Amino acid sequence: MTKYILRRILLSLVTLFLIVFALFVLIRIMPGNPFPVERMTAEMIALKRAELGLDDPILVQFANYLSLLMSGSFGNGTSLYNGAPIKPILLVCMENSFKIGVLSILLGTVAGMTLGITAALHRGKFLDGFCTVVSILGVCVPSYVFMIFLQYFFSFKIPFFPYFFDASRFLFSSIMPSLSLSLFTIATISRFTRNEMVEVMNSDYVKLAESKGLYGFELLRKHVLRNALIPVVTVIAPLVVDLMTGAMVIEKIYGINGMGKLMVDAIAGDGIDYNYVLALGILFSAMYIFVMLLLDILYGILDPRIRIAKEN
Secondary structure, eight states, rough: OHHHHHHHHHHHHHHHHHHHHHHHHHHSSSSOOSGGGSSSSSSHHHHHHHHTTTSSSSHHHHHHHHHHHHTTTOOOOOSGGGGGGHHHHHHHHHHHHHHHHHHHHHHHHHHHHHHHHHHHHTTTTTHHHHHHHHHHHHHHHOOOHHHHHHHIIIIISSSTSSSOOGGGGHHHHTHHHHHHHHHHHHHHHHHHHHHHHHHHHHHHHHHHHTTOOOOHHIIIIIIIIIIHHHHHHHHHHHHHHHHOOOOOOHHHHTOOHHHHHHHHHHHHHSSSOOHHHHHHHHHHHHOOOOOOHHHHHHHHHHHHHHHHHHHH
């Protein structure tokens, strides 16, 4: 198991390095200006480019940026927040996105698996059809449309929840955005859980267990859920990253100072703040790689055959 984990960690680090290099090069060759050109003269922009080393060869710029990353810093912005250091602002946005993302993940996972298990245990009946309709709606209806629907009814018609996000009332004001973000997660997990459980319940080893007198919760716990969870975990992993890094439209509509809103502001401001875009891109990639690393390790725990096959 140790050899398997070390190999996956090494592969993850190499992948992250290649992604950082690719993001850096792509952002440097993008068209546009990283400075607010309406408020700066050509001479000021030239001096700022020289100060930030943007006129150096691209490999020299990458080496300098890599040393900056190794020191735990993302540098300063170019147009957002008057060029203030990126790290403190990014930490605040990460905290807001993570809190709402965790609530969305918990709600989506619990509700999705509950609907999926209920549909599988009542396949072909009314509850199965109801859960299927919920899954279809969750996949087809965009989260921001559901968000506007919730705002209209529970903030405007029935003024119970705040219309915009309020950090001083975090738990209360994060209920609606969390519900909106979790809709797609509920639908996806429900659909996969239902399909995988039906397939496992029709398998030969489950029928053999039933013939030996194993029924009910014991059969579900020992034979059905364990084997049905592996494909479901595969679906949950990328959804975790999407929810924890923030949804751009939801955060913008609800006024949440999170990573999704920060990305929109960095791109749609007076000048494209390449340093914020690069920092957020690296952070998103690192989180995705980390979650997929945990997924690989979890695979090895849930099914030792996967670990043995990858070690050989």
